[in-house]
Amino acid sequence: MDYKKPVAQALHETLKEDLSYDEIYSLLEKPKMAAHGDLAFPTFSLAKLYRKSPAQIAGDLKESVTAPIIKDSETVGPYLNFFLDKTLISREVLNEVLDQKDKYGSHTIGENKNVPVDMSSPNIAKPMSLGHLRSTVIGNSLSEIFTKMGYNTIKINHIGDWGTQFGKLIVAYKRWGHEEEVRANPISELLRLYVKFHAEAETDIELENEGRLWFRKLEEGNEEAWELWTWFREESLKEFKKIYTRLNISFDSYSGEAFYNDKMDKVIDLLEEKNLLSVNRGAHIVDLDKYNLNPALIKKSDGATLYITRDLAAAFYRKENYNFAHSLYVVGQEQSNHFNQLKAVLKEMGYDWADDIHHIPFGLITQGGRKLSTRKGQVVLLEEVLNEAVEQAKKQINEKNPEIENKDEIAEQVGVGAVVFHDLKNDRLNSFDFTIEEVVQFEGETGPYVQYTRARGMSILRKAGQMTFDPADTYSLTDEYSWDVIKLIQEMPEAVMRAYNKFEPSVIAKHAISLAQAFNRFYANVRVLDEHEEKNSRLALVYAVTEVIKEDLRLLGVQSPNQM
RNA sequence: GUUUCAGUAGCUCAGUUGGAUAGAGCAUUCGCCUUCUAAGCGAACGGUCGGGGGUUCGAAUCCCUCCUGAAACACCA
Incomplete structure (x- = not known):
């Protein structure tokens, strides 16, 4: 029960000529000190109108404002303080909680509208760090909060399962890895291989080329590359799920980056159709000058697609499949620029639902003041x-x-x-x-x-x-x-x-x-x-x-x- | 360099729409278990709300400016 309402109502009876109910409601405040009662009404804003001192106005109001719920009122300078009927309110509040139980505090404004929540999104073959923890627990909590508001939420784990690092990983595994060790301890072993690759690559420049080569094989559907990739992904996912179980969190979808591989051409076609692509230094870009943003790089000069291309494909996919009322992305604040670009490109394409996309940024976790880095093996597990x-x-x-x-x-x-x-x-x-x-x-x-x-x-x-x-x-x-x-x-x-x-x-x-x-x-x-x-x-x-x-x-x- | 975010007690942080004497927790010191769980309760100590200007009846909160810190800023995600 909201006891501000009857008090605002009582004030409105007296003040209806001069202030709306809503104005009064928002003016009512909770005093910081118990001595000032349960609700307070400051009278400053009426002083000019009435050409009286606020203290005087408070005094006048004290006489005329009454309601069953108001046990007592007092003026302290320009404030009219209300002391409410504890017995009455306690009874109503208890009745409400006992009746509604775990539904207490629910709202209905979501009414079955869909809200996908992009959260957690760890990278295959890398351990979940504290950064992923933040995304996971914030995303999960927002999902519960939205559900309590009546929304239907869809928790999406946008797994990092594609990119040149898989070429590197395949190379590292072929050179130094063993099947049993990966099976026994998938993530720590894959991480060891990944770190070793970068350490060795400092002196052996051939490695990077080999990594790129194997990633290309993967993209072209080479059987060996594909099998290794699938296997790394499965083993990693098993490991992640152990942690999600401990956190008591489940997902509705594990569609990650690879899932959108075949959905990007459509995005590029659409951008071309709308005449938004231009070529600059060999790369295909969408100019975002009027949004005061850097151009969005849709295609690299070598023809490869980029992060934003994939996220555009994901945005379309989610709009088509979920027809979302809001779409949340719980991702670190260091990616704000990316999401600004994403929304700007969608705006340029003429899609108003770009406004329903919300980047939910969060702060960085450091250790000893330093940023955590997977490549250097400096992680908090x-x-x-x-x-x-x-x-x-x-x-x-x-x-x-x-x-x-x-x-x-x-x-x-x-x-x-x-x-x-x-x-x-x-x-x-x-x-x-x-x-x-x-x-x-x-x-x-x-x-x-x-x-x-x-x-x-x-x-x-x-x-x-x-x-x-x-x-x-x-x-x-x-x-x-x-x-x-x-x-x-x-x-x-x-x-x-x-x-x-x-x-x-x-x-x-x-x-x-x-x-x-x-x-x-x-x-x-x-x-x-x-x-x-x-x-x-x-x-x-x-x-x-x-x-x-x-x-x-x-x-x-x-x-x-x-x-x- | 540009943009964004931040700066409040020794430390970590609250502070809703601009409202009364700026609040918690930790740490330190001291009290409270023969009574419902002491992972608790109470007290003391602790402040130039980064500096300066402005708007306002009223500013930690809004505006300007300076200082400090973090992050992002074209072919990673």
């Missing part, structure tokens, strides 16, 4: 990070709750949850320098803190022996601690909306932290299981918190263990 986090989680469990069952399962949920939450809690555009100590933090504003908060709530419910609550009951909560919790629960649907509008999972993470903090304060100060006339209402509040936290975490792709 995602799997090792997850393992370390899970190990630390297990250590904590053994210290703090050694009697618990399913230790391994819980350690996995907590450890992986810590990593994922850490990645999502801040603005996605922030860059950060990676340290394992920071990621594997379990105290303060972390995933495990939020999970732990919920586990404490679940423990109370178990002790009470009550897991279901009647949505129609007349609940009543009057203390300050409950009130803070209620207000946070009430804000959840709005947080979902904001996360959606900004393509920003951290909004949800922040809400989860705030709610957990408020609940822990409640927990420390209010005895739930003691006999009290509000006991049943308090239990209902605990239940509502466990539901909302679980839903927040689910939207982030983090699991909620019932005990830890």
